Amino acid sequence: MEQHLLFEVGLALGIIAFAGLLSSRLRFSIVPLLILAGMLVGPQTPHFGVLDFRFIDSAPLIEFLGRLGILFLLFHLGLEFSVGRLVKAGRSIIRGGIIYMAINLTLGLLLPFLLGWPFKEILIVAGITTISSSAIVAKMIVDLKRTVRPETEMILGLMMFQDVFVAVYLSVVSGLVLTGATSTMNVLASAGLALGFIIGIVFLGRKLLSQLNRLLNIPSDEVFMLVLFAILVIIAGFSETIHVAEAIGALLVGLVLGETEHRERIDKLVVPFRDLFGAIFFFSFGLSIDPLALGGAVLPALAAVGLTLTGNFASGMIAGRMSGYSHMASTNVGLTITSRGEFSIILAKLAMAGGLLPILQPFAALYVLILAVLGPLLTKESRWIYISLSRIFRWPALKDKEKPKQKQKKAVAESY
Structure with a gap:
């Protein structure tokens, strides 16, 4: 009932805090523990009076707070870099992105084809297995203190490259799955809009740097945070309206503000929000997975995990070496981008809306969970x-x- 909303949120925060304590004791990434914690509760969980761990009333609020977590994770990651560094690395990012997509999309198409699944299901699975989780990747980079490493530029660039690909791919697949047809002009317009948005924010950020410095020259921390949060949420929200992932909008804001003279002040004030809302995001993601519906998808999911690990490592190594990175740095690229998450779940929900094979839901959930555990472990x-x-x-x-x-x-x- 609605009167239990605050108590439910308190229970969720208690579970998240326990997962944090456990990860600290085990010296292991908190991400998979938060996802597992979310899976252990949720709609399928028995309730005992006021101790209701189904989180029915609070689910929309927890999901919204989790979306804020994505924004803060990517925004803070962007602060650690500069637009100039990414622009200089532009050629290697494009080359690396093409290599990454060529290898991983091919493997993603191959698996469901060999399983004999229909054409639309093949496209859905290829998308599920190709796109990395920006939120998990960002969390790992921060947790492992790898923001200063040169190969992280390529990892960030690959996430941006993937977002442009997502705009095109989602347009094609949603058209086929939901309507049975798609427009070439709509696909090209969507891709151009996503790319134009990214380039536009980067360009304006560099041109308006002095104006941004004056705007953020605010003595009061309270007002400073209000202005900062307004900029972040407005840009991220606008990016979502034009079908560019909100996470990339947040990353772009971080990249731009990271070049201002207020970067250190922003960093100090944002970190607590990043940690709190970021933890809620991974817990919320776990809540969306029903562990009782995973059985029939075990073998396809394990096969997909094997192909993903192979494809990501190979593409990261090839792209890294072609861009002049060491073997060790290239290894870091291939392992860091292994985790899958939010986009995979979006495609699984699209498949459900289009009435495709029911196995796609548990397949996506199990596949994402395994890589959410293996990704941080392999990266570490x-x-x-x-x-x-x-x-x-x-x-x-x-x-x-x-x-x-x-x-x-x-x-x-x-x-x-």
């Missing part, structure tokens, strides 16, 4: 993975700046 252990593979492929030894800190130095030395 990227050095160990590189060392193991370097013995097989005879890659160069790690440079001093790429080696682990104190506790791992001995293990790395012994591995040679």
Whole structure:
């Protein structure tokens, strides 16, 4: 009932806090624990009087707070970079994006084709398995303190490249699934609008830098935050209305404001909101997954996970090496972009609306969950993975700046 709304939100925050304490104790990424925590509760959970863990009344509010979490995660990530750095890396980003899409989309089309699924289902699965989760990737980069690494520029660029691809792909697939037809002009217009929006924000941000510095020259922290939040939500909301992911809108705002003289002040004030709302997002995502409906999709999901791990690592390694990154940096690219999330769920819901095969729902949920767990784990252990593979492929030894800190130095030395 509505009078229990505040208590339900309190219960959700309590579960999130417990997951945070557990992740701290285990020294493991909080992301998969939050998703698992969300899966363990939800509509399928028994309730005991006032202790109702189904979160029926509070689900819309929790989902909205989770959307704010995406905005703050990507906005803060953008603060760590500058528009100038990404512009200079533009050529390698385009080249890397094409390589990434060519490999992963091909594998995504191949799996459902071999399973004998219909054409529309093949397109849905290809989209589910191709696009990385911007929110999870951003969280991992921040948690592992990798924002200063040069290869993170390519990771950010790949997310932007994927968003332009999403605009085109979603236009085509939604047209086919929901109406049975699509317009070439509509597809081209959607892609051009997404690309134009990204370029426009970057261009205006650089041209209006002095005006932004004056606008944000506000003594009061309270008013400063109000102006900052207004800019963030308006730009992200506008990007959503033109079918560009709201997360990319938030990332662009961060990139632009990261070049202002107020960057350090913004960073200090935004971090608490990033951590709070970001945690709610991953918990909310877990709430959307029904663990009782996963059974029949186990084998297809595991096969998709295997292909995704292979395709992401191969494309990250090829794109990274072609852009001049070291083998270790290229390994980081391939492993960091492994996680899947929000876009995969959007496509699964589109399939449900279009009356496609019911197996697509549990398939998407299980696939996303496995990679949401494996993604952070593989990214965290990227050095160990590189060392193991370097013995097989005879890659160069790690440079001093790429080696682990104190506790791992001995293990790395012994591995040679």
